[in-house]
Amino acid sequence: MIKSLLSGDAPGKPLLALIVCAVVICLALAPFLFPGTRSVDTAARICIIIVLVASYDLLLGYTGIVSFAHTMFFGIGAYGVAIASSSMGPGWDALALGGAGGVLVAAALAFVIALASLRVRAIFFAMITLAVASAFGVLVSQLYTITGGEDGLTYRLPQMLTPAFEFADFRLFGVRLDGRLLSYYLIFFSAVALFLVLLRLVNSPFGRVLQAIRENDFRAEALGYKTVHYRIVASVVSAVVAALAGVLLAIWLRYTGPDTTLSLDLMIDILVMVVIGGMGTMWGSVLGATIFVMAKNYLREVMGAASALTSDLPLVTDILHPDRWLFWLGLLFILSVYFFPTGIVGKFRRSTQ
Amino acid sequence: MGETGETLLSLSGVHTHIGQYHILHGVDLEVPRGQLTMLLGRNGAGKTTTMRTIMGLWQARQGAVRFAGEDIARLATPDIARRGIAYVPENMGIFGTLTVEENMVLAARRSGLNAERLDWIYSLFPAMRKFWRWPAGQLSGGQKQMLAISRAIIEPAELLLVDEPTKGLAPTIIDALAEAIMALKQTGVTILMVEQNFALARRVGDTVAVMDDGKIIHTGTMAELGADTALQGRLLGLDIGGGTA
Numbered sequence: 001m002i003k004s005l006l007s008g009d010a011p012g013k014p015l016l017a018l019i020v021c022a023v024v025i026c027l028a029l030a031p032f033l034f035p036g037t038r039s040v041d042t043a044a045r046i047c048i049i050i051v052l053v054a055s056y057d058l059l060l061g062y063t064g065i066v067s068f069a070h071t072m073f074f075g076i077g078a079y080g081v082a083i084a085s086s087s088m089g090p091g092w093d094a095l096a097l098g099g100a101g102g103v104l105v106a107a108a109l110a111f112v113i114a115l116a117s118l119r120v121r122a123i124f125f126a127m128i129t130l131a132v133a134s135a136f137g138v139l140v141s142q143l144y145t146i147t148g149g150e151d152g153l154t155y156r157l158p159q160m161l162t163p164a165f166e167f168a169d170f171r172l173f174g175v176r177l178d179g180r181l182l183s184y185y186l187i188f189f190s191a192v193a194l195f196l197v198l199l200r201l202v203n204s205p206f207g208r209v210l211q212a213i214r215e216n217d218f219r220a221e222a223l224g225y226k227t228v229h230y231r232i233v234a235s236v237v238s239a240v241v242a243a244l245a246g247v248l249l250a251i252w253l254r255y256t257g258p259d260t261t262l263s264l265d266l267m268i269d270i271l272v273m274v275v276i277g278g279m280g281t282m283w284g285s286v287l288g289a290t291i292f293v294m295a296k297n298y299l300r301e302v303m304g305a306a307s308a309l310t311s312d313l314p315l316v317t318d319i320l321h322p323d324r325w326l327f328w329l330g331l332l333f334i335l336s337v338y339f340f341p342t343g344i345v346g347k348f349r350r351s352t353q
Numbered sequence: 354m355g356e357t358g359e360t361l362l363s364l365s366g367v368h369t370h371i372g373q374y375h376i377l378h379g380v381d382l383e384v385p386r387g388q389l390t391m392l393l394g395r396n397g398a399g400k401t402t403t404m405r406t407i408m409g410l411w412q413a414r415q416g417a418v419r420f421a422g423e424d425i426a427r428l429a430t431p432d433i434a435r436r437g438i439a440y441v442p443e444n445m446g447i448f449g450t451l452t453v454e455e456n457m458v459l460a461a462r463r464s465g466l467n468a469e470r471l472d473w474i475y476s477l478f479p480a481m482r483k484f485w486r487w488p489a490g491q492l493s494g495g496q497k498q499m500l501a502i503s504r505a506i507i508e509p510a511e512l513l514l515v516d517e518p519t520k521g522l523a524p525t526i527i528d529a530l531a532e533a534i535m536a537l538k539q540t541g542v543t544i545l546m547v548e549q550n551f552a553l554a555r556r557v558g559d560t561v562a563v564m565d566d567g568k569i570i571h572t573g574t575m576a577e578l579g580a581d582t583a584l585q586g587r588l589l590g591l592d593i594g595g596g597t598a
Binding site for chain 2: 211212215220226
């Protein structure tokens, strides 16, 4: 059963499978294992980012398409929920309508961009997506009556998903059974489902054609495959999943703004996560997203502790000062690319074959 | 299926440009059904460009490419492939990160893998069975070439284009390849093949066309060219005795 759920594409080597299992178990039990607002928040973000990174890997890793508009689709999903919830008031109908609307807009936009640019060379696709994404960012900040501009939108969700809602008045392992817990599991299980769908897709005949196109698109054409059709479908699917990840983020944060969904920084983070995890392996997105989000959220603390420990050593304590966390993050990235040029999962898989 | 010997593919007055370069200067070529036509000529004569033009990977600027009576010169590559032309390019173009099996499944686009046909391919190339689950990128050069040919014949094609299959291969492997090509001919498939190795070309070819400077400068039977060393010397610049193996 597990094998068919994973579409026959298990993580690979035992060590790798063990690490992935550990990550999944930690995420599944995060509210109980690591109670506390901040750690649960980190776990929820990891779930969402895994989906976002996996959907980007479908484009970059499996199909060989470079897009800079992935955060735009992510943002469209989030803004769908945000706009619907703030204009219609909290409710499941607003959530469903906003989410569905966001997904539809993302799909339509992805289709138009792909149709207009994938017929020509891949580099044009990258540039066009960059242009469209920038224009979209400007549009969102200009249409502040609808989008809240640079401030973004804060809105309320159905009561069931708020901390004030308690569905049982006892505590389970010391954790309050409230709406926050419900929204965490809504996000966790949605993320698992979306990930498994993507895993199924890349291991299907369709996914094999995508890989063939990435390897040698002329050859795929000479076998009779219309590569443009496949590329368009891949970019639409990827956009839809990104928009769904945006919906999840909007549910979790109850806030949507340009910085959390549309920024170019986030786009680059996604790229980095795909590369660290391993391009062309869905499991890479699990590791890439987990490592990156953890590093971003906790590197400062680790360094603060390290700096305090080494307070006697003059130079070392300065180097380890928490303010230098970005430097260390950069160093971590360079080292990981140096030692795992094909990503962590790519490295593991290569040595098995 | 038509009669053996009638023209299956014909190029007339084909001009192909690659960027600013004018590569084919009016190629006229006829490929008879059920035979193996060798396309010979020195490097840069335009042999590969001719193959790619037939396949639609370069568009002919002038001229007609007729396949089974239909002009295919303006069709897109996938549509040409779907009309029954299979192509084994010079660089083989295998999908290296996919397994041998996956490469074959992709090639069997219309009807999926056919067990009988697969057995036949295993008999031509036993290595395919052995390395069935290997990533194709890890095969040796000869095995990759066998995979490239297997991929082209897993579905019955009417015309097989093979571009320099022996390039960079060891002599024993070339022998095995020649055997396979002879066996393939027995099935009645029409083949157009580019080859630098004249010994092999003489062994497997039925008819021959020689190119130079983007034109066909000689056509005839392989037997005739094989017997006429003076003609070989003039057309191909070969030494007496049939060239190098």
